[in-house]
Amino acid sequence: MDANVTWQEGMSFTGTADSGFQVRLGADPKVGGANDGFRPLELMAVSLAGCTAMDVISLLRKKQQVVTDFEVRVHTDRAADHPKVFTHITVLYRVTGQNLDEAALRRAIELTATKYCPAQAMLGKVAPMELKYQIYEDRGGLVRESTFSLQVE
Numbered sequence: 001m002d003a004n005v006t007w008q009e010g011m012s013f014t015g016t017a018d019s020g021f022q023v024r025l026g027a028d029p030k031v032g033g034a035n036d037g038f039r040p041l042e043l044m045a046v047s048l049a050g051c052t053a054m055d056v057i058s059l060l061r062k063k064q065q066v067v068t069d070f071e072v073r074v075h076t077d078r079a080a081d082h083p084k085v086f087t088h089i090t091v092l093y094r095v096t097g098q099n100l101d102e103a104a105l106r107r108a109i110e111l112t113a114t115k116y117c118p119a120q121a122m123l124g125k126v127a128p129m130e131l132k133y134q135i136y137e138d139r140g141g142l143v144r145e146s147t148f149s150l151q152v153e
Contacts, residue, residue: 012036015043041076041086044123048091049074051119055112056093056105063104068138069096076127086127091120096136102144105133 005013011027012034025040027033038046053072060067070093077088095105109131113120123129135144 010034041078041084044086044119045074045076048089048117048119048123051117052091052093052109052112055116056108059108059111060095060104063101063108065100065104066098066138067095067100068098069136070094086123089123089127089129091129091131093131093133094136095133096138098138100135100137100143102135105135109133 001018003015003017005015005025007013011032013025015023015025023043024037025043026035026037027039029035049072053070056072057067057070073092073094075090075092076086078084079087093105093109113124113129113131120129133145134142137143
């Protein structure tokens with residue numbers, strides 16, 4: 001895989017990769033940016049969320065789970081000093097569906113964390129990662145909520 005960023009002006013860049021899509025990268029005005037694009041570390045968090053989300057939804061479909069809404073939220077804590085790396089990562093899976101099998105969801109999360117998601121494997125080597133899920137019944141309301149931690153390597 002190849003990736004490229006091209007400077008536009010100031011602290012603004014356009015990123016591209018093999019897929020051909022583009023993404024704007026920018027910086028906060030406090031550091032001379034125009035606040036006109038993703039920050040690079042934001043993209044790392046989005047990458048993690050997207051990678052694990054694609055795995056989990058694919059696995060739930062294979063298990064014939066009826067999912068009507070699905071969201072993955074990633075929260076990162078960062079070091080106070082430069083290079084301000086991630087020090088802790090929380091991944092929250094919010095799944096809405098009909099009669100969802102909690103064991104199937106938990107297994108899908110375990111598989112993405114330990115076998116399939118390269119973003120999780122890489123980031124798990126540098127910061128502890130807490131995995132949480134919430135299951136909502138399609139007819140409304142939180143049905144089950146659980147937290148568990150896996151050492152992602």
